[in-house]
Amino acid sequence: MGRVVAGRYVLLNRLGSGGMGHVWLAHDQRLACEVALKEIVFRDPAEAGPERESRVARARAEARHAAGLRGHPHVVTVHDVLEHDGLPWIVMEYVAGAVDLRDLVRTRGPLAPAECARIGLAVLDALTAGHERGVLHRDVKPANILLAPDRGGAPYGRVLLTDYGISVQPDTGEPRYTLASVLVGTAGYLAPERATGGTPTPAADLFSLGCTLYHAVEGVGPFERESHLAEITAVVMEEPRPALRAGALGPVLRSLLAKDPGQRPTAAEAEAALSRIVTPQAQADAYARTQTDLGSQPPWGVPPPPPPPPPPPDRPAPRGSRGPGEAYGFGPPPVVPDPAPPVRRRRRERSRVLRAVLAGVLGAVLALGGVWYAVAHLPEGGGGGGSGPPYGGGVGLSKALREGDCVLADWSGERFRGVPRLSLDPGCGGRAVPDGQVMALVEAASADEARRLGPARCEERTRELRDRLADVRALAVVPTEDGFRAAGRSTACLVLGANGPVYGPLGPHRALGSAFADTATMQKRDCLEVPSNRVARLVSCDVPHDEVVLGFTRLAADVPFGRAHAQSDPACGREVPPGDFGFDPSVYTAGSWTSEGHWKNGTHFVVCTVRKQNGGTMEGDGP
Template sequence: MPSGSPTSGVGRVIAGRYLLLHRLGGGGMGHVWLAHDQRLACEVALKEIVFGDPAEPGQEREARVARARAEARHAAGLRGHPHVVTVHDVLEHEGLPWIVMEYVAGAVDLREFLARNGPPAPAECARIGLAVLDALTAGHERGVMHRDVKPANILLAPDRTGAPYGRVLLTDYGISVQPDTGETRHTMASVLVGTAGYLAPERATGGPPTPAADLFSLGCTLYHAVEGRGPFERESPLASITSVVMEDPLPPVRAGALEPVLRGLLAKDPDLRTPAREVEAELARIVTPQSDASARTRTDLGSQPPWDASPRPAPEADPHAFASGTRRRPRPHALRAVLAGGLGLVLALGGAWYALADREGGPGGTAAPYGEAVGLVKPLKEGDCVLADWPGGTPFTGTPRLALDPSCADEVPDGQVVASVGAASQEEARQEGPARCEERTRELRGRLADVRVLAVVPAPDGFEAAGRRTACLVLGAHGPVYGPLGERRRFGTAFADTATMQRRDCLDVRSRREARLVPCGGKYDEQVLGFTRLGEDVSLAEARTASDAACAREVPPRDYGFDPSVHEAGSWTSEGPWKSGTHLVVCTVRRQNGGTMEGAE
């Protein structure tokens, strides 16, 4: 991992005040660290300037440093705005600037949110767009152009009510500029400033930064949010830039009410682009429909935009699969998960879960706990593993038919009930159950790479039969989970797939094909630190040779306090993520000499 200083890392104290705890993320400008302010006894985020090449020309180093100072100045000018990450200070340490920012606990950027959960409903995308537009407009009024609006620069975080993605924040003013003030434009030589696929066509051809250019980038971002891919996403950055300038965006198929907004924002000619005030009005109408909004009491799935419901055929078994003795049912698992919901309803809180209830409940309905569509005749209990078959084969659309897998292994389960929440009435269960399941499963989901939560709400006539409880089901987002989750796994059990590996798991490695879960208090061979993804063009065979290097780059052990002279990055791959198309890799730490590690380590 390149760094601004050879000694940069966990445990370092910046400016005699900020203790680096661990790295939160990074980009072209630098690394962002979680740090402890020793003077005020609180947590902050610190942005560190990074030079990938120590021999980088002095002029470009100066430009990069100047850009950091400009970022702090521009973001500080928007301090107090509800949709901009607050900048507290900019300081110099060992000759380089560090930016002290608000630490947004529980935040996930929109890019990662989409990778985990799939695209949300159009109304939820409109809500996000409205917040980002508000932040951009505030900057434009001060003459500040952001110039890099994209999913990775939008944070979703819990709000004061506890809604997990209720707060929307625009961050990273690292390449912003005030063109009307004569301010020096701190760009590096031979670098097109911005991100391919999100850059306005007039900027890609050398035009000046303008509010209209930021609006084009916002349009690309909203398109990506609702469609699951960028409008000009191509096989290379150069092809994406060419597409921005020369081609129309890919026709949206899921945008629904957002489609006219996207069309107006993505106009090639900036003079024909919809102005901010009109965009704001259009997004607000989607967020809060003016007709019959108060009468809508639950999600109308039939009103959602069309989704690609073509099931992915189950591939033949791979004889080289991780723990390949596991039998897999030939069931389709489409890659993109659908978030059903309407804004203002509890079903649309970020799309991390989906509430199930009898769609045909009411007088004369069934006494089955969760309705006839779900198909269970007995209530779910904590620890139950389930199989989920979705209508049309597309996960997280409609109501799945559930069946139990008593062994949690024989049928390759899709998920497990990890909690349940009680209610005084069926209406309370419907209104509060999903949000409470979201909260009860948040910690576990944070430790796993690719899961979602599903709240199985009792049917109107099945409330008593369900034991007056909503079952909180954690499902694989893009495929099965292959076994028990979290604390329900047994020490000594071999992993059937990497899907059940979680952060801070300790592994007894029998071979490069077999790892077993062991307690971290004793001796072990590797410890799971996190996850990364490999490209769509990387085969599983290639991944098994490239994944160590990817983990060393993306999840470096020294960021977690491990001595790089003693430890190195390791990795685990399995068949499941390649069958689902997610290409997820589990990143670990191990001793360089192959020796065992111990609890204190």
């Protein structure tokens, strides 16, 4: 942590590790954004020769193959491959809030067959795009499938295939970058023909996809054994263990896991089979029936003209409002003209029965929607049956959070690991040092909906503010089942310092004219009044001001705070040059602000600004 790679990327924290090395969350000092960096690691420092060369070549091949699929909605984007200390580093898209399928199953249990089919369709789409370019993945497994919030708020709606580290283009004569004695891949997910040394084909990737979906729906791999050798033997010699939870997905899994690659379905056949599970035929038929042309109906199916108007209780909800079932996915009942009064009476009776059934369903949802405090992807917890604090006893709050509340967060261990104990800071930086602030409240129809959608909605609601600050993260405080009403039926969306406190109010809660207690609350496009080198005040950009915040950079880990100011101006001029933002270099120059808080938490962030070279004020003459 703290290393600067290629003079540009600052390593923040390790996201994960694999056979090729480590994946880091990094800060791009030039573009002021977060990226993921894959680092090649050799466990033996003396490792050299053909194996070292092959692993370096594999990293370059991974970048090339994945970059060829740039822009595909289900492939993690690769931006660049660079050299640092003689080894390649791969610069990739950082997928915020992502969890891999292996960890999701481990923490939340096996997934429903329809959800597995949805994931399978996305991965199959990515594999097919690669196969059309002649690229085989060769390592499809749960750990290489990322699930992340989508734009609609679904917490696992986005599905991404990653890690093309051992992919190959067999038709091009491209080297495979492996020793003859080494079997490359993951035991238990290899196709039998690959385990026995056969040539990789698209059918082998489909076998691995079948193993992956089996793991997702059953919670264990189809050939999982006590050792890698036993797993490879099972792949070649034994049938997969019987699936107990797969349901409609079972036949698809059996076909994908056929030993003979010629007996496996094609990608198109697999797509059709998975699509039928995601959208069952009965549902598709029902949809088709609603599209029937009235002119094709038999005589007894045509309503007599003119139909009498339906009575007020049976009228549909106005456009833009919700009927009693719409909030839970049922939608308003169809409006059919009444042919005769007796039919209308029976329809009203059915309507009353339907409303009673819906009321029972809604009551069951509210009664069974037990949830607990959640941060991003924490596992589900149980809720008690009696009344309790809004977010559970572990959080420590007796009243619901409100927008603008400043909080202190007491983490029992590493930040953003586990559940913090929260308390309010009424002065928001007056006497205490707040860790963050409630920036939004997102309502939900039920506690279950809050648990499922609250974290993703908070990520979306706070994204713009987080993009304008240097070092913060979102955190969702989700009500428990018992505390759902006490929490105002809302999830509280916090923005907290990623590595330390924020020292004061954030975003729109800052008062114009107030002096900054720390640079942690400075954000991009802030206009500053600077009466002295030690004081900066937030002012409106419509009045004369001295500086404008453009972005952020970081100084090396070995720079002490006493020397930070001397190095920060040149660093900002190099990494966040005002000319990139349209400021005339002959008139304007780079400025900077540092504060001790970022040195105490080890991040060494610097706020980069622009100011006039002659020291004059800025108003109306910028870009």
